[in-house]
Amino acid sequence: MAERSVVIVGGGLVGSLAACYFAKRGWKVDLYEKRQDVRQPEHSCLVEHRSINLAISERGFSALRRLDPLLEARVRELAIPMHGRMIHALDGKQTSQAYDVFGKHINSVGRNALIRVLLDAADSYSWVTLHFRHELVDVDFDARRATLRNAETGHQLDSSADLIVGADGAYSRVRQRMMTKVMMNYSQTYIEHGYCEFSMAPINDAFAMDPNHLHIWPRGSFMLIALPNPDKSFTCTLFMPWRQFDQIKTGDEAVGFFRANFPDALDLMGEKSMCAEYARNPKGSLVYVKCTPHTYKNCAVILGDAAHAMVPFYGQGMNCGFEDVEKLDEIMLATLQASGSESTETTQLTDEQLLSALDEYSATRAADTDAIVDLALDNYVEMRSSVISYSYLLRKQLEGILHRLFPTFVIPLYTMVSFTSIPYAAVIRQWNRQTLWLHRSIYAATATAVLGAGLISAQLLGLRMPALNQVARIFSHNY
Amino acid sequence: MAERSVVIVGGGLVGSLAACYFAKRGWKVDLYEKRQDVRQPEHSCLVEHRSINLAISERGFSALRRLDPLLEARVRELAIPMHGRMIHALDGKQTSQAYDVFGKHINSVGRNALIRVLLDAADSYSWVTLHFRHELVDVDFDARRATLRNAETGHQLDSSADLIVGADGAYSRVRQRMMTKVMMNYSQTYIEHGYCEFSMAPINDAFAMDPNHLHIWPRGSFMLIALPNPDKSFTCTLFMPWRQFDQIKTGDEAVGFFRANFPDALDLMGEKSMCAEYARNPKGSLVYVKCTPHTYKNCAVILGDAAHAMVPFYGQGMNCGFEDVEKLDEIMLATLQASGSESTETTQLTDEQLLSALDEYSATRAADTDAIVDLALDNYVEMRSSVISYSYLLRKQLEGILHRLFPTFVIPLYTMVSFTSIPYAAVIRQWNRQTLWLHRSIYAATATAVLGAGLISAQLLGLRMPALNQVARIFSHNY
Numbered sequence: 026m027a028e029r030s031v032v033i034v035g036g037g038l039v040g041s042l043a044a045c046y047f048a049k050r051g052w053k054v055d056l057y058e059k060r061q062d063v064r065q066p067e068h069s070c071l072v073e074h075r076s077i078n079l080a081i082s083e084r085g086f087s088a089l090r091r092l093d094p095l096l097e098a099r100v101r102e103l104a105i106p107m108h109g110r111m112i113h114a115l116d117g118k119q120t121s122q123a124y125d126v127f128g129k130h131i132n133s134v135g136r137n138a139l140i141r142v143l144l145d146a147a148d149s150y151s152w153v154t155l156h157f158r159h160e161l162v163d164v165d166f167d168a169r170r171a172t173l174r175n176a177e178t179g180h181q182l183d184s185s186a187d188l189i190v191g192a193d194g195a196y197s198r199v200r201q202r203m204m205t206k207v208m209m210n211y212s213q214t215y216i217e218h219g220y221c222e223f224s225m226a227p228i229n230d231a232f233a234m235d236p237n238h239l240h241i242w243p244r245g246s247f248m249l250i251a252l253p254n255p256d257k258s259f260t261c262t263l264f265m266p267w268r269q270f271d272q273i274k275t276g277d278e279a280v281g282f283f284r285a286n287f288p289d290a291l292d293l294m295g296e297k298s299m300c301a302e303y304a305r306n307p308k309g310s311l312v313y314v315k316c317t318p319h320t321y322k323n324c325a326v327i328l329g330d331a332a333h334a335m336v337p338f339y340g341q342g343m344n345c346g347f348e349d350v351e352k353l354d355e356i357m358l359a360t361l362q363a364s365g366s367e368s369t370e371t372t373q374l375t376d377e378q379l380l381s382a383l384d385e386y387s388a389t390r391a392a393d394t395d396a397i398v399d400l401a402l403d404n405y406v407e408m409r410s411s412v413i414s415y416s417y418l419l420r421k422q423l424e425g426i427l428h429r430l431f432p433t434f435v436i437p438l439y440t441m442v443s444f445t446s447i448p449y450a451a452v453i454r455q456w457n458r459q460t461l462w463l464h465r466s467i468y469a470a471t472a473t474a475v476l477g478a479g480l481i482s483a484q485l486l487g488l489r490m491p492a493l494n495q496v497a498r499i500f501s502h503n504y
Numbered sequence: 505m506a507e508r509s510v511v512i513v514g515g516g517l518v519g520s521l522a523a524c525y526f527a528k529r530g531w532k533v534d535l536y537e538k539r540q541d542v543r544q545p546e547h548s549c550l551v552e553h554r555s556i557n558l559a560i561s562e563r564g565f566s567a568l569r570r571l572d573p574l575l576e577a578r579v580r581e582l583a584i585p586m587h588g589r590m591i592h593a594l595d596g597k598q599t600s601q602a603y604d605v606f607g608k609h610i611n612s613v614g615r616n617a618l619i620r621v622l623l624d625a626a627d628s629y630s631w632v633t634l635h636f637r638h639e640l641v642d643v644d645f646d647a648r649r650a651t652l653r654n655a656e657t658g659h660q661l662d663s664s665a666d667l668i669v670g671a672d673g674a675y676s677r678v679r680q681r682m683m684t685k686v687m688m689n690y691s692q693t694y695i696e697h698g699y700c701e702f703s704m705a706p707i708n709d710a711f712a713m714d715p716n717h718l719h720i721w722p723r724g725s726f727m728l729i730a731l732p733n734p735d736k737s738f739t740c741t742l743f744m745p746w747r748q749f750d751q752i753k754t755g756d757e758a759v760g761f762f763r764a765n766f767p768d769a770l771d772l773m774g775e776k777s778m779c780a781e782y783a784r785n786p787k788g789s790l791v792y793v794k795c796t797p798h799t800y801k802n803c804a805v806i807l808g809d810a811a812h813a814m815v816p817f818y819g820q821g822m823n824c825g826f827e828d829v830e831k832l833d834e835i836m837l838a839t840l841q842a843s844g845s846e847s848t849e850t851t852q853l854t855d856e857q858l859l860s861a862l863d864e865y866s867a868t869r870a871a872d873t874d875a876i877v878d879l880a881l882d883n884y885v886e887m888r889s890s891v892i893s894y895s896y897l898l899r900k901q902l903e904g905i906l907h908r909l910f911p912t913f914v915i916p917l918y919t920m921v922s923f924t925s926i927p928y929a930a931v932i933r934q935w936n937r938q939t940l941w942l943h944r945s946i947y948a949a950t951a952t953a954v955l956g957a958g959l960i961s962a963q964l965l966g967l968r969m970p971a972l973n974q975v976a977r978i979f980s981h982n983y
Contacts, residue, residue, distance in 0.1 A: 201680075204692075208789050212691035213683075310687050 039329030040192030041143035051370035080340035088347035104132035111238035197331030333394035518808030519671030530849035559819035567826035583611035590717035676810030727888035802859035812873035
């Protein structure tokens with residue numbers, strides 16, 4: 026045991042899952058996290074300035090299941106199912122839109138609750154050491170050595186291992202150092218919108234709204250959303266162009282804005298609470314990152330947001346990061362077993378095999394992570410605007426029917442992303458094929474209808490044209 | 505005098521020009537360069553691993569002229585005019601392609617010779633201090649303080665100023681630090697080609713080839729180029745896909761490759777010299793960088809490669825960097841004079857005016873620098889492949905004629921980029937308009953010809969079709 030060792034930089038969701046996976050495969054693990062242990066009672070989630078809840082779906086569960094089915098079960102217990110979107114109109118009318126015709130759902134789960142479960146799981150291996158309050162200073166990849174600073178003592182230490190894993194988030198320092206070693210194509214792009222979080226407390230010890238939905242107030246160029254928490258509160262997030270945030274400076278202006286756009290949400294939050302939070306809570310920026318490669322020789326790999334930060338609108342950031350860990354494990358194991366070994370201890374990989382596994386991971390994974398980064402960006406338009414358009418709803422209806430009839434031939438995009446493990450790049454290809462096929466069908470149907478109508482009466486045809494245009498428009502959505 | 509001070513990080517071409525400009529406007533300047541002073545006799549240009557010569561054209565001269573017409577004259581004396589491309593066919597046949605119908609030319613100039621002139625000019629101001637062997641450690645932008653390390657003593661020092669200028673190249677540390685302060689959209693992309701330099705010594709104390717051309721051996725997916733040096737040598741650069749470099753390992757393989765593709769160049773270089781250089785000289789990567797904004801509040805600005813590294817195929821990297829300095833100076837001066845001042849000392853700008861000037865620079869400059877980054881990338885295809893295509897040459901001929909007839913209405917792309925100061929983004933717009941106009945004309949002419957020919961004889965038309973296709977193809981090139 027422990028013939029090989031790994032240093033993991035970052036003890037967030039992806040880093041702690043990676044620690045479990047490597048430990049399971051026999052690796053000695055040292056995990057370094059710059060924040061304090063979220064399991065300590067004095068920990069305050071406020072210091073993180075990050076959304077406190079997120080949506081876990083099939084890809085996330087799949088990675089947990091492969092590691093340990095009991096772990097998946099434990100996370101499911103923590104999660105609140107969200108069966109669909111609840112669309113809030115300006116007049117307060119609520120409309121439910123199911124996520125899936127077969128009843129599949131996504132799940133709201135607390136970030137820290139999930140990290141706690143994963144850290145406990147990592148801690149259960151005696152060959153895993155968790156180091157909190159340790160910040161990365163530098164990495165010497167070829168020497169396979171990370172230098173870290175203990176934030177409490179100021180002391181610097183070197184940590185050596187066979188492999189260095191960067192799971193240190195969108196502003197990854199491991200990635201930054203890796204860029205000095207490899208010719209990395211890299212882009213980071215900020216969208217022109219920011220976000221601000223608000224809480225909606227329980228009312229009479231009950232959820233203020235239906236807890237089994239992801240609530241959306243779509244308002245065209247901006248939106249409010251809300252996800253349920255186990256304490257029966259909701260966390261609401263306002264996404265809006267920066268210039269609009271800049272225009273709302275006083276509490277009165279904030280109330281006026283909410284009163285005009287989200288009157289029902291404002292009543293449930295309370296004016297005073299909303300105002301206080303608007304003034305106090307940080308306004309966060311939204312950035313997406315693409316890069317390739319994700320690895321350096323057989324020395325290092327970056328996972329999760331470090332390799333592919335995305336905007337949060339598909340709820341796939343963590344799910345994709347978990348899938349990174351699962352894919353890497355699959356490839357490492359397959360590489361070992363291709364060499365004739367029946368072991369599941371990937372510590373037995375030779376240096377060359379480890380290189381081959383990391384090369385394969387990097388060569389195959391970037392196409393998928395780039396794809397979900399793009400899908401997440403596109404989904405912002407869907408959430409804040411398309412969900413209330415007539416043509417969007419008609420296509421959704423029609424696709425739902427076709428998906429019921431031909432469950433593998435026509436699969437709605439949201440279903441492929443959230444309820445399957447079809448590689449993201451393949452999701453986009455299948456979606457493009459479906460769209461083409463649907464376009465052709467609708468054009469054929471339209472042509473037939475026009476021809477039929479024309480045969481009956483040229484005058485009647487003139488009357489029907491607007492309706493046909495409407496049908497054709499249904500399939501003009503490109504996402 | 506010296507009411508305001510600037511710290512310039514990077515004493516290359518752009519940094520030393522910026523030092524002169526700020527000094528001329530009355531700023532106290534501290535320039536920090538990590539390498540040693542190229543004017544010291546012990547300096548070896550080899551340590552830089554960078555191309556030793558480059559092409560200066562109108563934008564570069566314009567920036568020198570604005571600073572001091574005598575400086576422009578001094579640089580022109582150092583430069584060797586290149587009136588056109590000399591295309592080397594496989595059989596050794598050479599064909600000259602003039603850069604401009606009115607005889608305008610670009611100029612080969614040694615990098616270090618140019619830096620020496622600029623450093624001397626900067627040194628002539630008593631309020632400029634040049635610090636060599638000083639490497640940037642960190643920047644505290646809001647405190648307007650740079651921390652540097654003296655490479656000789658290891659001593660760290662802080663340098664404070666009103667403004668911090670990052671002219672520290674494609675891998676700019678100032679930019680890297682700025683990214684932690686502003687929401688910077690940033691991308692860096694490596695092309696799949698690398699380069700290697702070779703020297704071609706004089707023969708009997710004379711240039712081995714015509715010195716007044718930029719020599720090109722275009723070979724489709726790769727190419728060799730050569731620029732003349734004042735010592736009558738040429739510096740040759742091989743640009744080629746990395747996988748091809750990887751296949752050439754031994755001296756024999758290198759000779760075989762050159763013999764098959766550049767026999768005339770090989771004979772002029774000498775097999776032994778070429779082999780030694782192929783083995784010894786580094787293989788460089790080619791990266792381009794785009795980012796926005798280029799400034800942080802009124803605290804900092806990045807100039808030159810730090811803001812827009814580009815591939816070298818348009819010979820515009822330095823010219824664009826010089827233009828950055830000129831534009832920044834223009835905007836700062838215009839801001840001062842808009843406030844009613846008749847002074848040319850931009851030290852008199854208030855903090856608010858400095859902010860407004862830097863904001864304007866950042867808002868207007870990025871579109872132009874992005875444009876030339878794209879043009880430089882496109883020009884690689886032109887240099888290594890299009891220059892020998894029949895349709896490219898025909899369009900070039902036709903455009904030359906139109907440019908003579910209508911010098912302001914039709915301007916060849918190369919002329920706009922190299923021989924004018926039309927903003928790069930406007931160059932692309934004008935080029936697109938010209939292309940559209942030419943397309944329309946040729947289609948109209950073709951249609952007329954087809955119609956006329958059809959009226960005479962359907963049979964004759966059949967014979968003429970291939971020729972018409974050929975004409976139509978001339979205008980299928982995009983730039």
